[in-house]
Amino acid sequence: MRLAFDPSYARLPERFFARQDPTPGAAPAPVVVNRALAARLGIDAVWLESAEGTAVLAGNLVPEGAEPIAQAYAGHQFGGFVPQLGDGRAILLGEIVTPDEARFDLVLKGAGRTPWSRGGDGRAWLGPVLREYLVSETMAALGVPTTRALGAVLTGSPVYREGFVRPGAVIARVAASHIRVGTFEYFAARGDEDALATLCDYTLSRHYPEAEGPLGLLAAAVAAQAKLVAQWMSFGFIHGVMNTDNCALSGETIDYGPCAFLDAYHPQTKFSAIDSYGRYAYANQPQIALWNLAQLASCLLPLIGPGPAAVEQAQAVLDGFTPAYQAEWLFRMGRKIGLARATPEDRPLIEALLSRMATEGADFTRSFRGLATGRARAEFADPAAFDSWEPLWQARLAREVVPQAVLAAANPVRIPRNHRIEEMITAAVAGDFAPFHRLLAALAHPFDPEEDFAAFEAAPTAEERVTRTFCGT
Incomplete structure (x- = not known):
């Protein structure tokens, strides 16, 4: 089968990337193929599941039309600048143009x-391959902008991590692009204004054709990140490694290394084992997104214009992040308590519930879903904390037309619980992929109550609780 490649990024100047073929695995074997996504891309899923398709996904066969490259970028990692990072274990085969002329890496x-x-x-x-596959596909099912997983294969080549021999694997990731804040930082650090201008024009053409110039690009990125992070917050998602090289200009969630979803709610929750000081804790994510955007703005200053005027123009655009984020957060969190369109006057009601949840150790997902089922009260260590809030909520809800429908549409029944992911990985490493496939099926329609998947709604017991997650590198 011939894939519809049009590798436009590989036609940029050579300093944007390194040409690099994948390294073949010893004995590729299929794990999973995303049939629905394959259809979206115009790829025959049956072929993708064949020996030839598996060889392509494993990197053993470079398909016709592909121009494999590793992309160059830099990045601020936990606040410290690294001038040269780049794709260390990812190879861009090219961009696929779909039958409706959409473009995906x-x-x-x-x-x-x-x-x-x-x-x-x-x-x-x-382990990390299956984690990214499962969580990124759940995010897509939740309606959150995200990279997607087209397939996962075993390579047949072992890898060594922390003294253990692990089964090697490859995930085929699909994205609107892999252009990052760190891509701009790479050229800004080198004083390469020609490359910055080329990258700015390319990014605008690919993602924001209605915007103009570097300020237009910055404004589009501000709007996209404000909306994205508000969605993360509404589902209790913690990215875990919000470095600038993981901040995509497309506005998609990218890099599912040490990510996790909240169990018991607390705003300072973190899971990532490498986030020692909680820089990327749940409540910090909005301000980190703004910090990352400020790094992008700094890169764009030479293109905006000379002197203090450029700084003032860029700052004016950045100043739009907080109101945009707050408006999106209010909309999404309002829906989580049944309000079709919350107003600023509703914010104290939402915050009062979150405060009680934090104090009483209430499960984030189960508490909000419980508002629709009448079971929220049971999630609080002291139900009186919920009881003191509920009359205020019911009084506000009385002014809504279809609050139950809004509640059901905003609050998932199931999320990728950390302990379930760990159970799935342990089984898969031992050769049993049934738990992975069952968990994937349970999360395909996360808002729909399904009796067959009721076990996946439960919060972890004290013994099951996972408190640290790892990036897998």
């Missing part, structure tokens, strides 16, 4: 070393 993550592997093996092991 197709990347193989875990397909071997590149010039930016920095001493690593460029490989991925099965």
